[in-house]
Amino acid sequence: MMISYSRSATVAAALLLTVIHIVCAQTILLNNSTVPANESTIAPAVDNVSAQASNSTADLFHGETQQLTDAVLANLTDLELSNVTLFSFQNDSDPAGNLSARSSSFGRCKTYPGDFLWPSDLLWKLFDILLGKALIKTVPYASSCYDSFGDYDKDRCEFITANWINASIYHTEDPTSVNAVLFQGATCMPPGLAASSTGCTLGGYPTYAVAVRNVAQVQLAVNLARNLNLRLVIKNTGHDFGAKSVGMGALSIWTHNLKDIRFFSHYRQDSYSGPAFKLGTGVQGFEAYEAARQNNVTLVGGEGRTVGVMGGYILGGGHSPLSSLYGMGTDQVLSMEVVTADGRFITANRNSNPDLFWALRGGGGSTFGVVTSIVVKAHPKIKVTTLTYAFETGPKVTPEQFWAALRAYFDGFITYTDAGNYEYFRISKGLDGGFKTDMGPWFAPGMSKAELKALVAPLFNKFKALGIEIQPIYKEYDDYYGAWFESFPVEPWGSDTIRQGSRLFPRSNWQDSAKLNATFDAIKSIVEEGAYVLAFNVAASPKAGFPDNAVNPAWRETVLHAIIAQLWDMKATEADIKAASDKLTFDWLQRWRDVSPGAGAYMSESDYIEPNYTQAFYGTKYPRLYQLKQRYDRHGVFYAHSAVGSEDWQMSEMILGNLPSQNSKLCRL
Structure with missing residues (x-):
């Protein structure tokens, strides 16, 4: 079964039937063997690719070797179905490759709860199974202060209230909590800390988050969001003035658990020869600096302890206490591993996808793809x-x-x-x-x-x-x-x-x-x-x-x-x-x-x-960045407020008359 974007009603019915068949099937065909269809057999259905990426000079982390491939998708079927279309990679020969055809199918706005193509509970269940139980239905961080989500807890509420402002270390461990609460809608803050604390609702927080630990999980999320036109956001730690990590009705990719760290005492790439680190994008400032200290070197990062130093910080440029000596954080980058909007996992460096490599280094996070790890220069120990x-x-x-x-x-x-x-x-x-x-x-x-x-x-x-x-x-x-x-x-x-x-x-x-x-x-x-x-x-x-x-x-x-x-x-x-x-x-x-x-x-x-x-x-x-945005993400799978290409979209509601509310629909202009 292939998606045809010109007949949305037919497609939706077929997709729903596909989901029902897969969830209800007693067996599936997995790696050419018929096995029971349950969580333990479906979730591990990823290829363990060689740790040595073809275009990377640094071996892949274990989670990066666990990839979604065409072969995996072909195997994820029961005996009656040919493929799992909802999670398929972008097909440039499909009518979906034409923006006008796609727009006529989905309309101007992203798909939201209540819309015809919004995933059913069965589809979310299937998605969670394929992810290996990594899907989290959002419950706002301060929900325990209210009855709205059924988890009222007086003691926990008092703890959250006491540590709301001055303890970011707790917020960064939550799948959806962000710094920019005003633009989220401030819909669930502890009583006494908000201008209006009338209750707790989801507001601009994403509906679901995926706690990713491997590349396959990222690919599944990107493919599902693209194929159903869901709003997709990326959250690392949530340190964010611009509310780039939230969005009403969104599916969020939470990269916080990508914590792998590998040190190279002698790393060679292009003209660089010296110490380097490969770091997962979930690594925070304090973790990166501790690793540098243990290896008697210095890393360029920000002053914030809990900021995800290899996430939006470095993708947006990243100023540092060491910038006057060594430049911006992103100036240190030698190579990146990234899942692009078509769902593919690639390496970006000076020799492989050099245009994308150029754009990712300073062009902003949540824009061109989901970066899973970065190789950066390390400098000598310094007083x-x-x-x-x-x-x-x-x-x-x-x-x-x-x-x-x-x-x-x-x-x-x-x-x-x-x-x-x-x-x-x-x-x-x-x-x-x-x-x-x-x-x-x-x-x-x-x-x-x-x-x-x-x-x-x-x-x-x-x-x-x-x-x-x-x-x-x-x-x-x-x-x-x-x-x-x-x-x-x-x-x-x-x-x-x-x-x-x-x-x-x-x-x-x-x-x-x-x-x-x-x-x-x-x-x-x-x-x-x-x-x-x-x-x-x-x-x-x-x-x-x-x-x-x-x-x-x-x-x-x-x-x-x-x-x-x-x-x-x-x-x-x-x-x-x-x-x-x-x-x-x-x-x-x-x-x-x-x-x-x-x-x-x-x-x-x-x-x-x-x-x-x-x-x-x-x-x-900007002109070159916008051109590259159209090349790598012409459908607008990745959107963030004030990011490259965001001028093609708008929020449906405003706060105070002129502040785009992330607690509203995102629609193409």
């Missing part, structure tokens, strides 16, 4: 010195002194990044109207305490001349891990009373006094109006150079990546919340755009409704 200090207005420090001292710090940004440094600092306005800033930390890889002291001495002399007394704290470490672990605590989790946005400010703004004055004033003015600014003095254009990849060109010119947080009271009216939200996008961030024309923003920490996001997030790389 690090950190510095922390803080100052604020008060009896001995006027606002004028405060801003003059902060400006003295800004003046040195090029000097500091040229020295390979990275500074992570905050600026805010207190309830008393005063201002404060803290450096937490100044991160100096490769420097001793004496060398860092010498670097900052001119700055601290300026502080002293301005009447600013600080108590700097220096710490010297013999490796990256110790400095990173003590400097960056577990990151906070989602709230529905905050919106954020960012801007990449170019080096050229520091090479022109008028531009620097305007830049500093644009930052100062919004803090004076109540904005919370978190910023990074960081560059991503190392002296040793960087590869040609899809990283936003604005990163190569940057010396300041700054984030604005706009917060509002939990009891604020909808009108007040909309005013605060609009002020972030159309006033505060616009001031930053005005002083950095042609620059950009970091897609992973950006304004949810960044105007002209194709330029801001991708710059001159």
